[in-house]
Amino acid sequence: MPLPQDALWYKDAVVYQVHVRAFYDSNADGRGDFRGLAQKLDYLQDLGINTIWLMPFFPSPLRDDGYDIADYHSVHPSYGVLEDFKAFLDGAHQRGIRVIIEMVLNHTSDQHPWFQESRSSHDNPKRDWYVWSDTDTRYRGTRIIFLDTELSNWAWDPVSKQYYWHRFFSHQPDLNYDNPAVRETMWGVMKFWLDMGVDGFRLDAVPYLVEREGTNCENLPETHVIIQDFRRRLDEEYPGRMLLAEANQWPADLRPYFGGGNEFHMAFHFPLMPRMFMGLKLEDRKPITEILQQTPAIPENCQWCLFLRNHDELTLEMVTDIERDYMYDEYAKDRSMRLNLGIRRRLAPLLDNDRRRIELMNGMLMSLPGTPIVYYGDEIGMGDNVNLGDRNGVRTPMQWDGGWNGGFSTADPESLYSPLMLNPVYGYQAVNVQSQKRFDHSLLSWMKRLIRIRKSLAVFGRGSIEFLYPANHRVLAYVRQYGKDAILVVNNLSSSAQAVELDLRHYKGNILIEMFGRNIFPRIGDLPYLLTLGPYQFYWFRLRKI
Amino acid sequence: MPEETILNDDFLRELMNVGEVDLLVGVPTYNDARTVGQVVQAIRTGLLKYFPRQRAAIINADGGSKDNTQELVRAASISDMHHADNLYALRTLHCISTRYTGTPSSGTALHTIMAASDLLRANACAVISPDSTSITPEWIQTLLQPVVNDVNDWVTPVYRRHKFEGLLIRNLLYPMNRAVYSSRVREPYPTDFAFSGRFASHVAGLDTWSEEAARVGAEMYLTIAAITGKFRIVQTYLGPKSRGEGAPADLVAAMRRSVGTLFWSLDSTFNIWSADLDPEPVVTIGPEHELDPEPLRFNRKRLHDMFARGVGELEPVLRSILSHSTLCQVQQVASSPEGELGYTDELWAHTVYEFAAAYHKSVISRDHIVQALAPLYRGRTYTFLAENRDNSPEALESNVEALCLAFERSKPYLLEMWNGRK
DSSP states (O other), rough: OOOOOOGGGGGGGOOEEHHHHHOOOOSSSSOOOOOHHHTTTHHHHHHTTTTEEOOSSSSOOSSTTOSSSOOOTSSSGGGGOHHHOOOOOOOHHHHTTEEEEEEESSSSTTTTTHHHHHHHOOTSTGGGOOEEEEEEEETTTTOOTTTOSSOOEEEEETTTTEEEEOSSOOSOBBTTTSSSSHHHHHHHHHHHHHTTTTOOOEETEEEEEEOOTTSSSOOOOOHHHHHHHHHHHHHHHSSOOOOOOOOOOOOOHHHGGTTTTSSSSSEEOTHHHHHHHHHHHHOOOOHHHHHSSSSSSOOOTTTEESSSSSOOOEEOOSSSHHHHHHHHHHHOOOOOGGEEEEEEHHHHTTTTTOOHHHHHHHHHHHSSSSSEEEEEETTTTTOTTTTTTTTGEEEEOOOOOGGGGGGGGGGGGGGGSOOOOOSTTTTTTTTOOHHHTTOTHHHHHHHHHHHHHHHHTTTTHHHEEEEESSSTTTEEEEEEETEEEEEEEEOSSSSSOOEEEEEEEGGTOEEEEETTTTTTEEEOOSSEEEEEEEEEEEEEEEEEOO | OOOOSSOHHHHHHHHHHHHOEEEEEEESSSHHHHHHHHHHHHHHHHHHOOOSSEEEEEEEEESSSSSSSSHHHHTTTTTSSOOOOOOOOOSSSSEEEEEEEESOHHHHHHHHHHHHHTTTTTSEEEEEEETTTTOHHHHHHHHHHHHHHTOOOOEEEEEETTSSHHHHHHIIIIHHHHHHBOOOOOSSOSSSSEEHHHHHHHTTOGGGSSHHHHHHHHHHHHHHHHTHHHHHHEEEEEEEEOOTTTTOOOOHHHHHHHHHHHHHHHHHHHHHHHHHOOOOOOOSSOOOOOOEOOOOOOHHHHHHHHHHHHHTTHHHHHHHHSSHHHHHHHHHHHHHHHTTTOOHHHHOOOOHHHHHHHHHSSOHHHHHHHHHHHHHHHHHHHHHHHHHTTTTTTHHHHHHHHHHHHHHHHHHHHEEEEEEEE
C-alpha cells in the first residue's frame, strides 16, 4: 500500500506509541525486538493506526529506558540489527503505516564515546561538546526536573575534575549546542535515519538545548534558531517528513515552537491531558474548555498532538497547586503511584477499569483538535505495576494471549526484561489481544471502530472547533468543521444521566446522523436541541443538510 | 389538575443544569441590589476558599425585585466564560436566580431554597441574608463546616452584638423557646444559618408551608422544626453583625414573624413541649455570646410613653387576653412614672405565656393578639435597657439568664393556662 503523498499527513494520523522491547520477542531472549515488531504489523494495521512512534531503540546502557543514547547510528543489540529495523520500516510502509522515531537531541548517555572523549582531558577536541564548569553555581535560575532523584543540574566528574551540566539524570550529560560541530553532527544523525526512510522525529526535551546565565535555561531564542535550522534543512532535503516537539510547557510558551510554521510540525499539548482527567473526575468541563481557551492559534500547517497516557508519568507540571493536590488525591491516593510531579499509572487503572470512562476519554482524544496518540496496550485496557521502579510499571510486556508469557515471548518467564502483569484484573490471562479479538464488543473491537470512524473524515484531524457551552457544565459539546463537513461532539463527563439543551440555531435545517450506528436524529430547528446522555456517554453526530 | 409546585419550569431547567451538588447557599431577596452584590461575592469567595473541591451552587429566591438584584446574583457565576478575579476555581459555580410566585415572603423564599436543596441532593446548605453586609468568606466555612464535617443538621449563628441589639431575641424568643422546648438556641430566629440535606428533605416535604405563620416566620419555624424533630443542632460564632442589619423597622411585623410563629408552633407541638423534656444542651463553636459594651442610643422616654399609652388604649383587648391579676400588675407598671418603671422577669414571663395561651384559644383574632403584645414588649424593653444601662456584658448576660430561669419556672403556668384551668 503506497503511502499517501499529502504533505500534511500528520494531521490525519492516528499514532501508536510503542517500545520495541515491550511489544513482541521473536528470538526468545525475553526482550521485544524489531523482527517481533514487524510480525505484529498486521495487528497494528487491523487496529487502524497509520503511524507508529517508536521509543528509543539505540545502543544504550538503558539507565533511562533508552533515553540515554550511547550510539545514534545503530540499534540496540537486544532489538536486532539495522537490517531488522529496515525490514520493519519497509513492512510498515507497505501497510500504509508511517514511522516516527525518537531523537534525543539534548543529551547523551555518559557512556557515549563523545562524552568519554570529552571527559578524557580538558583539551580534547570534544571537550566543548558538553557543558563544563569549574563551579556548580552557574545557571542558578534553572529548575531541577527529576526532583525525586537529582539535587542539582550539575554533576562532578572525577575524571576531568569539573562539573558537567545535565537537565535530566546525572548520567545524561547535556550536549553543548553553542558548538557548531555538535549541531552539524546531530543533523548528520537525523539525515542518517531520514535516508533510511523514517517519516519523522519526535525530538525529545527540546526546550533545554541552550543555556544562558540569568535565565531559566528553557525556551531560549537560541534554541529556536537551532530548530529553525534543522527544519529548513529537513524541508529542503526531505520534504514530507515531520518534526514533533516534546516540550512540557504551557500552550503560550509552546506556541513559539511552531514559529511561523517553520519550526515544529507538531507539538504535544501537555496541559490538556491532566485536565481531561480532572474534568472527568470533577464531572465538569471547565478545566478542559479553560485550557483550550488559553491555547493560542497555530499556523495552518501545524498540529497539536494529543494523548491520554504515554511511557512517562501523567505529568502534573502544567497544573496549579490546587489542581495537582486534587489530582493526587483522586488518582494517586497510594503514594507509590506518584513519581516526580506526576502519577505513574496506565489509562485503565486510572479510570478504575471503567469501560464507559475509558471509551469517553478515548472519544475525546479522537475528537478534540489534534493528532491522537494511543499508548501500546491501552487499546486492550492493560494495567500497570507500581511496584516496579521508576516508570517501568507502565512499560510491561504487551499481552497478546492467555498463554505462556502472555504470548509476548517464549523465553523463560524469569528472563523477561520485566515481570508480566499477573493479577486477576489486569493480568495477561484476563486482558489480552487474542481474547478481545473474539468479541465484537471488546474494548479492542470498539477501539478499532473508533479509529475507523475518526479516519473516515478529515474534519477530525483538520477541522476548526467551536465550543457550545450549554448551561449543563457536565456536558462538553463542540462542533468541528472542515470545508463542508461538520460534526457535533457531545460528551457527558458525569457518572449520571444528563439532559442538555444545545444552541444549534446556526446549524438550523441540518439533520444529525449518529456516526457509530448511523441513525438519524431529529432535524435542528429554532428551539434548543435537547439531548439526553447516559453516564459517561458521548455522541459523534455528522451534520447533514439534506 | 396538576399538583401545585413551588418550582417553576424555568427554575427547574436551571436546577437541571446545576445538577447534584455537595453545597448550596441560598439567598432570599427582595429589592436588595444595594447590598446583595457584596454578600454574594463574599459567599463565592468563601466557597472557593474553603470548599474548592466541592460541587456548589448559589441559589437566589427573589420576591420580584424591581432593581437588578437577580442580575447581581447571576453575575457571580463561574463558568468556562466567567472567571473569579482573585481566586482560582477548580469547578463551575452556578449562581442562579428564580422569581417565586406570590407576595414577597421569607417563607416562600426559604421553601424554594429548601426544595432546591432537596432536589439537588445538597449535603449541606447555608442561607445568608442579603443585607448581611458584615459577612466575611469565613462565615461560609463556619456555617457549613459543622454540617459537612460533623454531620449536624441545623446550624444557628452566634453574633458579636452591640449591647442593646437583639432585644426581642433576648427578652422573648430565646427565653421562651428555651423554656418551652428545652433547647438553648441563642438565635432561634436567625437570618444566617445552615442545615443538612437530611433536614432539608424533612422540612421541604412538610404540609405546614401552606400556613401563614410558617410562611411569614419561616426562620423561627425551621428552628422549632429542628428542635422538635430531634435533629442535631449546633451554634457557631460568626463574629460581628452590622448594626441594624436584619432589624425590621416595624416591630409589629417583626413580632408577627417571630413571636407569632412561636405561638403558632405550640399548637402542633403540644405533645412534645408539654412532656417533661430533658434540657438539651446545644454545642457552641466559638464564644456562646459576645457583646460589644458600647451601648446603642435608645429613646427610653418614647418607649415608656408608648408602653403606657398602649396599655391604656388596648385595655379591652388586654382584658380578653390576660388574667385579671396579670392585667392589674401590668397596668400598675404602666402607671409608674418614668424612672421607676419595672416590668419584672416573672411578670413578663406570665404575660407572654398568657398571650400564648390566648393565641391557642383564639380568644380574639390571632393577629390582634400578637399586635397587642407589642406595647407590653416595649415596657419590658424599657426595663431591660434601664437595668442594664451601665452593666458590663457579663452582668447583662446574667440578667438574661435570670429571665430565662423565670420563663422556665413559669412553664407549668403556661400548661395550666393552656389547659384552661386558669
